[in-house]
Amino acid sequence: MNAEQTMTNTVIPEQRQVSWAVSFQVSWAGIRRRFFRSLITMSGVVLAIAFLTYMQVMNDIVRALVRADDAVLNVLLQQAGVDIYAGDAPDRMMVLLIVLSLLACLVGIINSMLMSVTERIKEIGTLKCLGALDGFIVRSYFIESSVQGVAGTVLGCLIGLAVAIGVATTNYHGYIAANLPVLSIVRSLTTSLITGTLLSVMAAILPAYIAARKQPVDAMRVEE
16 A cells, blocks of 8 residues: 555656757757658759749849840840840749749648658657657757758759759850849849748648657557
8 A cells, every 4th residue: 555655646757858959969860860761851842942943043034134135135035935025024924933833832842841750650659658758859850851951942942043044044145144143043042942941841840749749659550
């Protein structure tokens, strides 16, 4: 009886929160352990951001070339289907394509991050069985998704920029070097970088939080 009372009255000490440094080490180890799977997750982010960056940079280049108002260049622009008489007014088709690229970017990133977290619910259940706190799990997946999202976004921006400049150089030849809108391109790259990073983090933190709130037994029962 005394033993039962002792066990009943025993107070389990509260577990301490793991530091951000330890969480980062765990997340980085997880990325290295699942390197090829992480590449698959990143590929969705890379393609989405590359498409968005390409559309924005091409729009910047075309508008800069239209403002140059060169006779030969105007012929090349018209052959490419550009309305040179629109002036600084936004091209409706280009605006539509940018909006569509934003939607594709949104869907691609959310899909990649949701798959990355959802397929690892059993792993989350195992961590909880070992005593991991909800905050540690959410923080670890937050860091991991941020690293993947930022890396994929940077790579996507570089690919989109390279493809856009390559296509523009092929279509408009030497006019690109003299009329390259550097400031506009930097703004477009910044927009793509911020968009990709925010979407990656937001798309991963919600399912990670939901998974962390699951009971360990329920998480372990989820079929892969």
